Every structure is written in structure tokens, then in C-alpha cells.
Amino acid sequence: MSFSKLGLSQPLLDAINKVGYQKPTTIQAKAIPIVLKGSNLIAAAQTGTGKTASFVLPILERLSTGNTERKKRARAIILTPTRELALQVNQSIEAYAQFTSIKSMAMFGGVDYAPQKQALIDGVDIVIATPGRLIDLYGQRAIHFDEVETLVLDEADKMLDMGFIEAINKIIARVPEDAQSLLFSATLSNPVRDLAKSALDNPEEISITKHSASKSNIKQWIITVDKDMKSSLLSHLLQQNQWKQALIFIETKHGAAKLVSQLEKRGIAAEAFHSGRNQKVRQQLIESFKAGEIQFLVATGVAARGIDIENLPAVINYDLPYPADEYVHRIGRTGRADAAGEAVSLVSKDNFKNLCMIESRLGHLLERVEIEGFVPRKPVPISILNYVPKHRREEER
Ligand code: AMP
Secondary structure (H helix, E strand, O other): OOHHHHOOOHHHHHHHHHHOOOOOOHHHHHHHHHHHOOOOEEEEOOOOOOHHHHHHHHHHHHHOOOOOOOOOEOOEEEEOOOHHHHHHHHHHHHHHOOOOOOOEEEEOOOOOOHHHHHHHHHOOOEEEEOHHHHHHHHHOOOOEOOOOOEEEEOOHHHHHHOOOHHHHHHHHHHOOOOOEEEEEEOOOOHHHHHHHHHHOOOOEEEEOOOOOOOOOOEEEEEEEOOHHHHHHHHHHHHHHOOOOOEEEEEOOHHHHHHHHHHHHHOOOOOEEEOOOOOHHHHHHHHHHHHOOOOOEEEEEHHHHOOOOOOOEOEEEEOOOOOOHHHHHHHHOOEOHHHOOEEEEEEEOHHHHHHHHHHHHHHOOOOEEEOOOOOOOOOOOOOOOOOOOOHHHHHHHO
């Protein structure tokens, strides 16, 4: 399958070529024809699947016949949960639309209104906005929705988690009834489905497998274990499995250093990577790890954010990450380009709430394993899916 078979015109194909994509990803091959023909769509797809281009490209195609006719209007609105995502989507649009006359803007809160209002007066075709700021500007009559042809709800699950439902509903109620609606979400949880029901008439549905948040080539599982047995369990795993390399995530730098010395006592060479080590040492560690000279790297989640290593055979969460998105991000470091990868998490009873959040985010329970000799005395209960604790909603607001 090539992009040219999908019904995109030359200016977009030239841009795709310039950006360097060889062929459409699975979601793009599925979604582009559906969006091009004007249908509504609900898609379960995770970041990293190429989902952005899967709706941006056909929207650009549909809009390419003209420009927004009046000031303070847009023909496509893309709602995103965060400012960062709005900026990122806008950047993608600018790249894909570089050979067209289509204009876009990112719109989000926490900054001056004036430049955003001016951009709307100057004229845009696509607005990528966080829901709160968009409805705010709508209330100020800085934007009108009567020319909207397509509305996209991107990362719908995250927008709901962040408490945007009211603003989203207001926007849905105010765009023209015949506008095309597209909803993308990592998981199709019940609240997301409820939103889809109210926003999308007769949608087509795509799911990049049920385990899309968990790419199917990544084998994920958790091992339940008592907290005080984690370090000996890890040694056991590293000795039993034939992992060529593994990146082991741990919460604190003190913990990282301690774990490395515990592993060393059991004859396993590992290195600790955390903010307590100077930049030069960290850089060397990364290079050695990339070169395969270090087999096991024990890293704190914070320090590891900057590690640009993909294609790992195994990622081990010695401690479960928080928030749940961080889990998805971490496991994404393995199983790149459809290679097989493994992601294993050690979970003790005190991690229960965190586990609930991660499994809710994924939309399914993770396979559980108990290892002989490490069966927990304190069992970990089965998670409640769709679990969003109150404090988290408040934190993310
Ligand atoms: P997304 O899932 O939209 O966040 O995209 C993830 C990454 O995949 C982005 O860095 C895109 O630039 C890249 N990408 C999107 N489509 C393709 C493609 N067809 N081929 C290669 N890379 C792509």
C-alpha cells in the first residue's frame, strides 16, 4: 500500500515525501479513505501509531479546494487535551500542508488572548485547540462555528480524564449538525463510548487491535510479588531470561544505586542512571548502553525521559510508573518497528491503585504471573477498570 493509492492529491503526496514517510501506517491505511469520503469515525489508536496524520491528511485533502470564507471562522476544529499536543498537531499540519494554502493555528489557555484573536481575524482554516480556551473565545465572539465542516476529538479519553466534558459538549452542540465528527482515543472505555454516542452519528469504527495501547508485538505482563522480595525476584528474572539488554525503571536515585549494588552482589553487572550522576557520566552510560556494552541499565523515570533509546528487547518496571501515560511511554521503548519486545512490571499490594490506573488507561487487564518462590504473602487484588481517583483529576486540571 502506498500513499498515492489512498486518494490524496499531489501537494500532500509531495509533503509526505518530503517528511520522509515511505508508506502509510495501519491506522492511516484504514482511516484515510473513511475520512476522505466524509464519514464519521471512532478510532481506538494510541500515540505512536501515526494517528495524527490519519486524520490530518484527509482533512487537508477535503479542505484543499478553498479557504475559510469569513474572518473568525475555521473549517476544521481539532480538540486536544493539552497545549503540548495542540502544538505538536499544529506542527504536523504545517508540515503536511506546506504545499497548500491551508492555514492552521494552535489555541490554548494560559497565554494572552490577543494574538489568538488576531490570528482568527487574519483567517485560518484549521484550529487545534484545548476545549477550555476554545469555548472561552467562542463566548467572547472571537470565533464562530458556522463554517465548521469537521470536528476532531483527539485523545478523547485523556480529555475526559482531565474534566473537559462540559466544554466539549458545548462545542459539539454549537458546530453545524452536518459537520463530520472524528473521535480518536487510546481506549474505548465506557465514558468515551458515551461521548461518541452523543457526538457521532452513525460512525464507522476502527480499532488497531484491542491491545492497541499495548502494541501487539510487545508482550506485557505483571508479576505480583511482595515489596521486600522485588530485588531478589529481579535478579532471578535477569538470570532466567535471555534478554540481550534491559532497561530497568525505578522510582528514586537512591533506589537505583542500591539496586545496582544488590544485583552486583548476586553476580549481575548493571549500571545506575539517575540525576545524581553528572551529565558526562550519563552521556557515556547512554552511549555504552546503545553500543550494547552495558547489558542492564537501572534508571529513574525522570532521568530516563531524555534517553533516546528504542528497540530494546525488554523494559522492566521495577517500580510502576505514575501517571499511567508514563507506562505507555515506557513500554513504547521496546518492540519498535514491529520487533518483538517484552515489558514486565513488578507489582506489590501497595501499587494497587497505580495498577488500576494503568490498566484503565490501557483498557484491559494485564496478564498476571506468579513466580515460584516469589508468590506474594499479600495478594494484589484484581483491578477496577475505568478507575480515575479523585486526586488525579484535580492534579491534572
Ligand atoms: P502519532 O501517532 O501521530 O503521534 O505519530 C507518531 C510518529 O510517527 C510521528 O513522529 C510521525 O511523524 C510518525 N509517522 C506518522 N506517519 C508515519 C508514516 N506513514 N511513516 C513513518 N512515520 C510516520
